[in-house]
Structures are given as C-alpha cells and as structure tokens.
Amino acid sequence: MENISENDVISNKGFGIYIHIPFCKQACHYCDFHFSTSLKKKGELIAALCQELILRKDEVQGIVETIYFGGGTPSLLSSEELEQIFETISKNYEVSESPEITLEANPDDMLSVHAQSRTIFENYKTLGISRLSIGIQSFFEEDLKLMNRAHNATEALDCIKEAQKYFENISIDLIYGIPGMSNERWIENLNIALNLNVPHLSCYALTVEPRTALKKFIDKGIVPAVDEEVAKQHYEILVDETEKAGFDNYEFSNFGREGFHSKNNTAYWEGKPYLGIGPSAHSYNGKSRSWNVANNTKYIKSIAEEILPSEMENLSKEDRYNEYIMTGLRTKKGVSLPKVESEYGKEFAEYLLKQAEDHLHNQLLILENQSLKVSRKGKFLSDGIASDLFWI
Ligand code: SF4
Numbered sequence: 001m002e003n004i005s006e007n008d009v010i011s012n013k014g015f016g017i018y019i020h021i022p023f024c025k026q027a028c029h030y031c032d033f034h035f036s037t038s039l040k041k042k043g044e045l046i047a048a049l050c051q052e053l054i055l056r057k058d059e060v061q062g063i064v065e066t067i068y069f070g071g072g073t074p075s076l077l078s079s080e081e082l083e084q085i086f087e088t089i090s091k092n093y094e095v096s097e098s099p100e101i102t103l104e105a106n107p108d109d110m111l112s113v114h115a116q117s118r119t120i121f122e123n124y125k126t127l128g129i130s131r132l133s134i135g136i137q138s139f140f141e142e143d144l145k146l147m148n149r150a151h152n153a154t155e156a157l158d159c160i161k162e163a164q165k166y167f168e169n170i171s172i173d174l175i176y177g178i179p180g181m182s183n184e185r186w187i188e189n190l191n192i193a194l195n196l197n198v199p200h201l202s203c204y205a206l207t208v209e210p211r212t213a214l215k216k217f218i219d220k221g222i223v224p225a226v227d228e229e230v231a232k233q234h235y236e237i238l239v240d241e242t243e244k245a246g247f248d249n250y251e252f253s254n255f256g257r258e259g260f261h262s263k264n265n266t267a268y269w270e271g272k273p274y275l276g277i278g279p280s281a282h283s284y285n286g287k288s289r290s291w292n293v294a295n296n297t298k299y300i301k302s303i304a305e306e307i308l309p310s311e312m313e314n315l316s317k318e319d320r321y322n323e324y325i326m327t328g329l330r331t332k333k334g335v336s337l338p339k340v341e342s343e344y345g346k347e348f349a350e351y352l353l354k355q356a357e358d359h360l361h362n363q364l365l366i367l368e369n370q371s372l373k374v375s376r377k378g379k380f381l382s383d384g385i386a387s388d389l390f391w392i
C-alpha cells in the first residue's frame with residue numbers, strides 16, 4: 001500500500017463521483033457499511049466532503065457523467081447541505097449537461113421531512129437529483145423488524161407512492177433469503193413492487209457479515225441461520241417474475257425496464273474511473289484503487305490539515321483481469337474475449353477459454369458473440385465460476 005501520488009490522475013473522458021454520507025438513524029442488524037448513528041458532526045463532515053472535492057479536483061481530467069450519493073443514509077442531509085455539495089462540484093468540476101444524479105433515500109426520512117415542509121421531493125428535483133434509490137428491503141413488518149430497519153411497511157408503500165408524484169426514475173432495494181421469509185412472502189414482495197410500477201429493482205441476498213448484530217443473534221440461536229438453498233430459490237423466483245414483467249436482468253442483482261438501467265453502476269462494471277469522496281469511499285482510476293479512512297473524526301481532521309486520508313494499491317495486469325472476469329460475468333454482456341485479448345494479451349484470452357472449457361461443457365457458461373456469459377443454470381453460481389477463470 002502506498003500514499004496517493006500527484007501523478008495518479010484520472011484521465012478518461014467521462015467519470016463518476018461517489019459521495020459517501022456516513023450517518024444513519026439506527027444500525028440495521030445486517031449492515032457492515034461505514035456509518036455513525038451520532039449526527040453531531042454532520043455539519044463538519046459536509047464541510048470536509050466539500051474540501052476533499054476541492055483538494056482532489058486536479059486528480060481528474062474529463063467530464064462528470066454520474067454523481068451518486070450513497071451511504072450511510074444520504075436522505076438525512078438537508079437541502080442546504082446538498083446544495084453546498086452541488087455548488088462545490090459545479091465550481092470545481094466540469095459536469096455533463098444531463099448527468100445521472102442518484103440519491104439513496106430511506107422511507108422514514110423522506111416522509112418525516114415531507115411532513116414538515118411538504119417539499120423534500122420538489123427540493124431534490126430543484127437540486128438536479130434525477131434518480132432515487134429507495135431502501136425498502138421488504139414490504140413486511142416481520143422482515144423489517146428482524147433487520148432493525150427504521151421504517152415500517154406502511155411507510156415503505158407511502159414513500160414510493162409519494163416519490164412517484166415527482167420522480168419517474170426510481171429504484172428500490174429489496175432483500176431476499178431473510179430467515180422466516182417464505183417463497184410466498186418473497187413473491188408477494190415482488191408483486192407489490194411490480195404493481196407499484198417501479199422501473200428498477202436492486203435485489204440482494206441477506207448476507208451474514210462478521211461483527212454485525214445479525215451474526216451475534218444467529219450464533220446465540222435468537223435468529224435462525226440464513227438458508228442458502230432458500231436464497232437460491234428466492235433468486236430463481238426473482239429472475240422468473242421480473243422476466244415475466246418485462247425487466248432486463250442486466251446485472252446479477254439489478255433488474256430494470258428499458259431506459260432505467262443505472263448509469264452509475266454500469267460505468268462501474270465497465271471499469272470506468274470514479275472518484276470516491278468521504279470516509280470509507282473507494283476510488284478507481286483505471287490503474288489503481290484508493291480508499292479513504294473509515295472513521296469520521298480522523299477523516300475530518302486529516303482533510304482540515306489538507307492531507308488526503310487515503311491509501312492506494314496499484315493493480316497488476318492480473319488483478320485487473322480478475323476484476324474484469326468477476327464483474328463481467330455478473331453482467332448480461334458477459335466477458336468479451338476480444339477485450340481480454342486487446343487489454344491483457346493473447347495469453348490471457350487463451351487461458352480464459354481453457355479455464356472455461358468445463359463450464360461450457362456443463363452449460364453453466366455460454367459463448368455468444370465472442371463473449372462468455374453465464375447461462376440461466378449458471379446464474380446463481382457466477383461468483384464461483386468466475387473464481388475458476390481467475391489468473392492465479
Ligand atoms: S440504513 Fe443502510 S447504511 Fe444505514 S445501517 Fe441500514 S443498511 Fe446500513
């Protein structure tokens with residue numbers, strides 16, 4: 001690991017900015033992202049985010065095509081705080097004419113602010129936010145309680161209906177494989193989303209991360225263990241139901257109607273550069289990755305001293321090939337053999353085909369238009385298949 005040098009300049013034409021908002025109202029039991037439930041330093045942290053944007057403006061040459069507010073919980077920011085960030089970006093970066101600007105929002109925030117001012121969604125529109133990603137996770141009280149989400153089932157529905165009055169481009173997150181979630185309840189969750197006419201779904205299997213409350217509860221027998229077989233069944237249901245409804249499963253966990261695929265995530269899967277701002281945020285410039293310290297106090301202090309609180313790792317050709325295999329196999333486009341040959345060399349393309357032989361024979365992989373793609377049969381196994389194709 002090394003410190004970022006001034007020479008590590010992102011020089012592609014278009015790039016994305018990711019801004020990490022490290023605050024949450026309460027800790028969801030399954031979550032291992034970086035966040036604090038104390039909002040005391042929110043003002044200081046926003047000022048530090050703006051300062052980091054300024055400090056790193058010369059790291060980038062090109063046009064900002066996407067801006068993504070992730071977290072944590074970006075919907076905890078006031079309109080004034082968001083405005084402060086947008087002003088800093090527009091003063092210091094060249095932004096495309098119609099960038100995709102996504103903000104992750106939690107239902108309880110959207111409704112509580114709405115009740116006070118009745119204008120949160122309008123404010124978001126005025127600020128230029130073009131896409132909302134709403135953390136619904138489930139429409140059922142039992143699931144929301146088990147995961148310790150801050151909203152209830154009624155708020156989940158109300159928030160989507162309210163958001164739809166102002167936004168067309170809405171994505172919702174749903175979680176499957178939750179202990180106690182039957183196939184019927186998962187189908188019902190999907191039906192509710194589909195009947196609401198939400199144009200994009202991001203659906204994730206519940207994973208049990210170390211050092212989370214969920215892990216402790218499972219270890220103590222308070223919550224039943226997550227059943228992989230059930231998660232697999234839920235994934236099969238998800239693929240079937242969304243396909244019937246005309247959604248495109250363009251990445252393992254992402255399902256969108258035409259015109260509603262996430263530009264931010266697609267750029268990430270295609271290996272385009274992005275600048276990650278805020279504590280714990282990661283950046284990628286095509287050659288190296290860097291990541292900021294996952295600690296709000298250390299982050300604020302370091303930025304105040306004009307020192308980037310980051311570490312960097314140069315990626316070897318083998319690392320980049322492995323990353324491309326991992327992300328490429330999760331996408332509908334698959335892994336392009338001509339791209340492997342042109343970017344990594346003939347030796348890598350030949351190695352890839354050789355490693356893929358058994359999976360092609362077993363029909364877990366298919367070769368189509370010179371690209372390797374996972375078949376329907378291989379979809380749920382794509383991470384394991386990818387590791388067989390890695391350069392070790
Ligand atoms: S709201 Fe999101 S980031 Fe915050 S604890 Fe819950 S899952 Fe984690």
